[in-house]
Amino acid sequence: xxxxxxxxxxxxxxxxxxxxxxxxxxxxxxxxxxxxxxxxxxxxxxxxxxxxxxxxxxxxxxxxxxxxxxxxxxxxxxxxxxxxxxxxxxxxxxxxxxxxxxxxxxxxxxxxxxxxxxxxxxxxx
Numbered sequence: 001x002x003x004x005x006x007x008x009x010x011x012x013x014x015x016x017x018x019x020x021x022x023x024x025x026x027x028x029x030x031x032x033x034x035x036x037x038x039x040x041x042x043x044x045x046x047x048x049x050x051x052x053x054x055x056x057x058x059x060x061x062x063x064x065x066x067x068x069x070x071x072x073x074x075x076x077x078x079x080x081x082x083x084x085x086x087x088x089x090x091x092x093x094x095x096x097x098x099x100x101x102x103x104x105x106x107x108x109x110x111x112x113x114x115x116x117x118x119x120x121x122x123x124x125x
Contacts, residue, residue: 001044008048013105015055016098017041022075023061031077034059054085056098068095 007015019041025033042052058067059078066072071093080093083101090101 004041004045004048004050008050014102015045015050016095016102017045017055017057018095019057019059020062022059022066023064029059029061029066029072029074031075034078054083056081056083056092058092058095058098060095067093070094 004015019034019037022029022034038057041057042055045052045055059075060067061072061074062068064072064074066074067078072078078093080091082091083089085103087103090097092098092101
């Protein structure tokens with residue numbers, strides 16, 4: 001929850017939600033548990049200010065690598081999902097597919113370069 005709010009506050013325009021640890025649900029890789037989490041997270045994403053229709057949510061297991069690069073045989077209930085954006089639409093089945101379809105932001109190359117300043121040191125001599 002804090003990550004979604006922080007992303008929105010910092011001006012992040014695109015978001016991907018990976019529901020991790022699907023291998024630890026009871027029963028393992030449970031579709032019902034994913035749907036429960038999906039419903040909760042979708043409501044929160046909308047409450048924060050994102051459009052949940054364009055936020056991909058993917059059930060994964062980072063420990064086993066399920067649905068990260070290739071579709072998992074442990075989750076036969078997980079099918080390709082489709083996202084409709086203003087500029088384009090895409091289908092995703094894995095985390096890699098969703099990451100591959102992030103739209104690159106336009107950089108303001110005609111403006112001055114901005115660098116974040118983390119700390120100022122005064123060195124006395």
